[in-house]
Amino acid sequence: MKKLLLTILIAVMLAGSGEGLSQTLWEGAACGMSPEEVLGAVANAKEIPHGRKLKDGKVQELVRLETAEILTHQFVAGFFFTIGN
DSSP: OHHHHHHHHHHHHHTSOSTTTTOEEETTEETTOOHHHHHHHSTTOEEOTTOOEEGGGTEEEEEEEEEEEETTEEEEEEEEEESOO
16 A cells, blocks of 8 residues: 555656646755656666556656665655657
8 A cells, every 4th residue: 555655646746737847856866857758867766667557547657666765664755857849
């Protein structure tokens, strides 16, 4: 359940209306970055070519961080991007 909540939170921030595009989201990743930019900004992040899809396939996880720690709890952070734009 914790993984799902973190994933949804990040997806909502990345797929938002575009307001505050410079807002830092996770370890230097910011709204509006490309998958390549997120890979460069987030240590140990890996490209996920066939990641999870949201919103009828228009939003897809393309980058994942398997070892995200928040307050001594381990999470998996998924970075989602709008496809086809």
